[in-house]
Amino acid sequence: MHFDKSPKEKPCCTLPTVKKLLEEKRKRETSSVPPSCATASTSPVPPNSVTLSTSEPFTCTGASNNYSDMALSFEQWPSAAEPTLSYYSSHPGPSYTTGYSLPMISEYGTQQQLPGFRDTMAQPYECPMTVSDPSMNSSWSLLGPSEITQLSFGSSMDVAKLEEARMLLSGMDYNSAIEQDEDGDTILHIYTAKGLRECAFAAAERLRDIGSLDAKEHNGKTALLVAVTANQPDIVQDLLSLGADVNACDVNGQTALHLAAHYGFPGALQPILSYRAAVNLEARNFEGMTPLHCAAISHSVTMKALSASGLANGSLQAKAAEKLTCVQMLLREGAxxxxxxxxxxxxxxxxxxxxxxxxxxxxxxxxxxxxxxxxxxxxxxxxxxxxxxxxxxxxxxxxxxxxxxxxxxxxxxxxxxxxxxxxxxxxxxxxxxxxxxxxxxxxxxxxxxxxxxxxxx
Structure with a gap:
């Protein structure tokens, strides 16, 4: 849907598009130069056309149907770092023909400060994970209740900021606050992708009241799916508490469980699993895989990258531990x-x-x-x-x-x-x-x- 705005309604300064924000984030992550300050925004009104996402290369294929290679020699893992695929790739759609080539890092998660807020937003959630020994020879066991509790996302919402966000939303043009742009993005999608919790909550309240809380952007992602991909556990919990559909899926059949398992986000996985009576642990994506299959394949990709790095890469060790934790959590809850x-x-x-x-x-x-x-x-x-x-x-x-x-x-x-x-x-x-x-x-x-x-x- 397009926002038809007259020249009088067009804001003089708009928020940078989500695509631009994510590209800047990737540049900061790959550069050795200290990151610059985040792009300042002067208006809470979303731009006329905001691209939340294009086709995501989610190639969690499971395996080839052809087993004729069973007796062939095992190929040594290439000496390459774990891949980080651009969310805004030039590919027209997901590829399911290249084996277990998975994007290991979510490209969402850029944190911005909402204009008018007194303090900067809370830092991204960090799940306290135990990094495995470099030898990777220790055996793993099921997480106990105490470990699961450590995965909780205990940050409380800033009530003052929430009220400011509600006021900002109420002062917006009605269509800008509730409608979708030509890419299907609502203002809730935008705030969620940027990690603005209070703004996202206020927007979610408004969309819930008109029955649009599960509105999908052009790749079929609801705000809940965006929150999972952005690794925002608090926003995931907020959206679920407001009635978001925990089993909603995108154009590839990926539910919130699939995405959390695929990316290896135990923090985002925990609030989803807390809806035990409603969540479908055996949901199949359009490749016929459950979230447990996705978690296992993703863990194998990280272990290959870790082996290629000589088992000395601390970040890969931590990511492998997080992905194994996702496997454990799914099994513990009944997968x-x-x-x-x-x-x-x-x-x-x-x-x-x-x-x-x-x-x-x-x-x-x-x-x-x-x-x-x-x-x-x-x-x-x-x-x-x-x-x-x-x-x-x-x-x-x-x-x-x-x-x-x-x-x-x-x-x-x-x-x-x-x-x-x-x-x-x-x-x-x-x-x-x-x-x-x-x-x-x-x-x-x-x-x-x-x-x-x-x-x-």
Missing amino acids: SPLSQEIKSNKTVLHLAVKEGNINLVRYLLTIPLPNIKDFVNMKAHGHTALHMAAGLHGNPHQEEILRLLLSKGADPSIRNMENDQPAHLLQSGPQGEQLKLMLKKRSASSRRRNMSLQDQE
């Missing part, structure tokens, strides 16, 4: 590890094993399940996790992953649709022969145990 993504039937264990993500494999195998053997031996288009581990040629964790799976009841005798057992997919050479012997011994031991049980019956 099913048995869920299979629709395109390739992979479970979260298949996804972790196929990427050689030893930390996630270790953790997943500690989950207390009624029958862990069934979980370990589930098939994805005929392949068990053991088949996938056998195909990790060159991965330094291949042997450990095989042993972990075997210790939890993985069956080396199971054949895939090509009639191959895991041993048939191992690499050639001394190491492959050693691993093959290990699988054969375990298979023989399993047969003897089964025969013994049959005799007892």
